Amino acid sequence: MAITTYLEAINQALHEEMERDPNVFVMGQDIGIYGGVFKVTKGLLEKFGDLRVIDTPISESMIAGAAAGAATQGMRPVPEIQFSDFIHPAFDQIHNQISTLYWRSAGHWRCPVTIRCPWGGEVGGGPFHSQSVESFFVHTPGLVVVAPSTARDAKGLLKSAIRSDDPVIYFEHKKLYRSVREDLPENEEILTPLGKARVARQGRHVTVISYGLMFQKAMRAAEDAAQHGIEAEVIDMRTLLPIDRETIFASVRKTGKCMIVQEAPRTLGFGDAVAAILAEELFWELDAPVRRITGYDTPYPFAPTMESFYSPSVDTITAVIQDLAEM
């Protein structure tokens, strides 16, 4: 066993997959010589050389799109977009070329690319280094969107994504890089299945659905609520598209109450999709309105006072769990 941080888990996954398959390569800004601005790709250049660890110009559209072009020729690229805030120039390639290729070629062309994308706030990054942009991609048919919340899944989801023949957007949370860690057996092949949520904490009163940093906060809130005799069931979504209805439905059928916690802005966020599905499919089994705990419909603020105001807190989550439980 070895204590592994979320960041080390991603680094290990890259090492393991590049060793396993010579078609796997990484490209992006500052990922080679510098080892990545967060040091996620540290050691790859030395080990795999500059043909498989490619420092690129500041060209996000090319990084995503050229990776996809290489994928059409049988490679398995893992491009990095340095911050999720910078992914928008690549949106055209991702939304029009990458996500649609398999579908619009009636299965003739595949695009097995895994786009790594550091995301999220509470890192003092301000409006251009803290964004949560997952909803744009959840609204893009043909993509698989994953957002690991634990070190184990950071590794397992990345390895599964690289092996998948479908294009995957892999959102890794910057705040979790060094703040979560767990024992990961060195010799275990960790492969987290795509499209499977995980019930991280059993409970019978309220279902709390979350991912990324907010999942870690939801777990702490659930512990706090337990002090008051409320047992919250916490679901770590892991994959945001396609949505694992089965796991959500099984839990909400049990609890009758559901809340979604996300740090992204409120309107048309991931929580809206879950709330809509529940309203449509499970309305008669709900004992209370579905609640959303989200960031505000504003850009992400910088000043620490404003940032802590913007980002949902453990106390807020605990309070809503209690609210729902008492309804």
Added chain:
Amino acid sequence: MASVCTTHSGSRLTATAADPIGGASIVDDSRRTALAEPPEARERAMAASDEIPAHEALRIYELLVTTRELDERLRQLYRQGRYEGTYYSAVGQEATTVVPASMLRKEDFIGPHHREIGAAVGKGLPLVDVVAQVYARVNSPDMGKVHPCHYSSREYNMITAASNVGMQSVTACGAALAFTIREQDLVAVTWFGEGGTAKGDVHEALNFAAVWRLPLVVVVENNYWAESVPLELSMPIRNVADRARAYNIPGIEVDGNDVLAMYRAAKEAIERARSGDGPTLIAANTYRWYGHSAIDPADYRRRDELIRWLERDPIPRFESHLRSRGLLDDAAVQEIRRRVAAEIDRAVQECEAAPRPQGVETLRHLYTDRRLAQMALYPTPVPDYDPEPWGRWEQAKAIKPRRTVWSRIHDQTFARVAPATGGGRTGPDVPPDAKPEPMTAATLRGEK
């Protein structure tokens, strides 16, 4: 079979009167510095050159004739309401696509846009694949998923284009990167118009390809019009090849209506790429005879500009070159045209007879992993599909004719298909057998 391609009406460049099509108010020339001038000076080089080997020259000629005839036929079929959507004609620009594509290996990658029917024909795609794509029938490589002129073939490594201008420049750059990483001596070729050179994607692709010396050939089809916007309003330079200087790569300006010049430029660029010496930008000056799409009358252009380019039709120019080398005579030309017409007839007939895809095809091939597709499309049941149809197509093609192949793909789940009928475009003003004649300089001048 409709009438054959335009006859070359000589080299008279006398049409000078301002003659806006459809009324004097349409064209505001105030911001244009000059009409798009066909490059006359390079004519001499063509007559003197003898460098394309005879068999290859004849093959290119036949591919050019095929592209022209097929393009004109597809224009007609659209007007007759035989298929839906629209059509993007490339008539007049054939040499810029056919010539480079015909010089590639099957494994080389090509990333076209939507005016590259010549790249499809030049690379060797079966004509039925081209027609079926336009018809959106079940035998189309994309099963009707994309609107006309997005030709593709996995077998010939021609990717299906995303319509957004310039996108495939990035994709081709990535294919070239794959060849570099794997140390294969393959090349990637991409095409787009001069309007596309204003896109950020094209800059990002050229910049990276140049830094990495990727085996990429970029052919800019400079037809002087980005849909309705003239070159002068797209860029501050007159020679599109000047773009290359910013990337420190060779930029070749070439008369794109001169097959021999295109051949020389493409040969140089492809050899450079294949030998690991990096990308080349070919700026091929050419002209599209018809509108941007089938509904565009192109009335933003001046008729005298169009007439001058019609007189620079690449096909008769190349034909007279071949005649002067003794490679072609009237009988040979007739034979080629008969063969091409028969091949096009066969392809069109097969596609007219092919069923349309059922609506539920929409649900197929969202993900390679059908479990994920079913999750995403819940509660609609997702039909079974072959996650890797290409492998099966290849296997099947070796032993069976194509018709059987697509029947097999289109399995029993979708047995009840709509009978093949014409499209919905037929209107009171378009008789079903309408056969609009191809454009010629002479008819435009009112000589016929």
